[in-house]
Amino acid sequence: MKKRHLLIAGLACMTILGACNNDDAGSSGQAVVEVDGHEISDAEFVDMLKERYGEAILQELVQRHLISQAADSVEIPQEEIDEELETFKSQIGVETDDEMLDALSNQFGITVENKEEFVNEYILPPLVLEKLAVEGVEITDEEKQAYFDENRDSLIEVEASHxxxxxxxxxxxxxxxxxxxxxxxxxxxxxxxxxxxxxxxGDLGFFGKGDMVPEFEEAAFNMEIDEVSEPVESTYGYHIILVTDRKDSYEELEEKIHDTLMRERSRTQEEVLRDLLAQADINVLDDQFEGLFDLPDAPPVEDTPEIDGEDASDEAEDQAEDADENAEEEDES
Incomplete structure (x- = not known):
């Protein structure tokens, strides 16, 4: 699934929070900077941060707390956590844990004691949201088989080198x-x-239709395993393609089908957060942020006919009566 978008955004918010949360800041009146003899105090600095970024930071803090509570009911395999951590390292261009901790401090102004603290604060929340999004979603074997039968051609994958x-x-x-x-x-x-x-x-791994340029795809998906192609011209140049494997059976594609159906039926992260907020008892004590966590009223439910239901039959009767009246009027005229 696509995810992780909260991670970098969360780091940015917490960078600002670090300035707001400075132990030396507050009512002391200590100057942060002096300009032409004029002092700008800690209080002015923090007040402006609060005014400009306070809502976003407060929402972030509340959401993180709610996610942390929800995490108690979610089980996340260690390999998923490790994979996510490595992805984050790659995103910020580091390889080791120490390099990551240095980058967090230097690039984001975030200080954590160790990798474990970073994982708990930043890696786990998106993963928890992902698990909550699919909670209660069940995919049956019959549904997967039906999806395979209807979409087999588009599901096929080829493994190739070029x-x-x-x-x-x-x-x-x-x-x-x-x-x-x-x-x-x-x-x-x-x-x-x-x-x-x-x-x-040259190993491209497995890929599906639509992942490669058309000329490459056309050749690769019409080749046999271990076959080498003639030169295939594309906008990139000339490709020599070697097909090494193929997935086209239900058994080989079952996991892909399952993931696809889960994505289609799962809630979005925004929907998960909205539900967590709706279930929480939030009491805003600062007048500046009054109403920040009020959820809009649900839109009125439109009257829609129910299949084999009372509403559908009532509507059908009304339509029949209207038709009879129109027919009578036409006869009279």
């Missing part, structure tokens, strides 16, 4: 070497102008 070169002459040279028995991965590392080839030796 060697991307700039011109057809080089592509033919690569094909000659492949026919001579040279290793595909080694040739990808040597010839391919795809920036990722140095790291993956």
């Amino acid at each position: 060697i991307l070169v700039e011109d057809e002459e080089t592509a033919e040279e690569v094909l000659d070497r492949l026919e001579a028995g040279d290793d595909f991965a080694e040739l990808a590392s040597e010839y391919s102008v795809d920036p990722s080839a140095e790291a993956n030796n």
Whole structure:
């Protein structure tokens, strides 16, 4: 699922909160800066932060508390937590835990004692929301099978590697070497102008329809396993494609189908947060933020006919009566 968007946003909010929460700030009146003999005090500084960003920060704090409470009823596998942590490190361009902690302090102004504290404060909340979003959603085997039958062609995935070169002459040279028995991965590392080839030796993994440029997709999805293509021209150059595997059976695609149906039926994170707020007892004590957590009234429910229900039959009777009246008027005229 797509997620994590709360993480960086949360860090930004908490950076501002750090300024508001400074232990030395408040009613002391101590100056933060002096400009041409004029002092700007801590109180002025914090008041402006509160005025401009107070609502967002207060909402963030309340939401974090509610999510923390809800986490007690949610079980998150450690491997999901580890994966999320590695994704975050990649996003901010670090590799080790120490580098991450330094980046948190230097880039976001966030100080945490260790990785565990960071995980609890920032990694877990989005994961908890994700689990709550699918709570109560059940997908039956019959539903998955029906989805497979209706969407089989679009679900198929192919695993392939490729060697991307700039011109057809080089592509033919690569094909000659492949026919001579040279290793595909080694040739990808040597010839391919795809920036990722140095790291993956041309291995693209599994992909579905719509993930690649049309020319590449057309060739790859019409090849047999272990088949090598002729040069395929696209806007990127010339591709030599090697198909290494294929997923086209229900058993192979069941997990993908399950995830797709879960996404379609789950609540959004916004809906989860709204429900948590609706269930919470929130008493705003600062007049500045009065009404901040008031939820709008639900829109009136429109009268809609129920299938095989009383409303539907009543409406049908009304329509029949109207039709009879119109017919009588036409006869009289």
